[in-house]
Amino acid sequence: MNTLPTHTTLTVPARLIQAGDEFTLHRRTRTAALHAYRFTVGCVRIRFTDGGEAFLDHDAPVDVCRPVRNVPCATG
Template identity: 50%
Template sequence: MTHTAILIPARDIRRGDEFDLHRHTRTAFRDAVKTTHGSIRVALTNGGEAYLPADREIRVSRPVTEALYATG
């Protein structure tokens, strides 16, 4: 599987996205969920959670599925 790096608001983090937080690479276990006061919560694959401002720009590495095309 290949990955692509993109810059997105934290509220757009999806399951499987990898991002750096506190000098460690984290992987989202689920999509970001809105919390109070303009923040989001992201469940992480290691069992922890990350709380981020929803509008914070964050660089993620997102898995890209490759489409198979028949050639004739």
């Protein structure tokens, strides 16, 4: 039986990080609590689910593991 993926891996600019995205930062796996939002010109702020936050260049490439929210339904 085939199973559908529950996560997909993408490379996105830091400004497009969404709540629930998992990514590695400083050799630790982090999960975004909220969408990234503009902090200063060219910089975004990302809050983590386990507390803490990071400030990244808004164009910095980040490899994220994003939950698939809309799983297609197939019937046989």
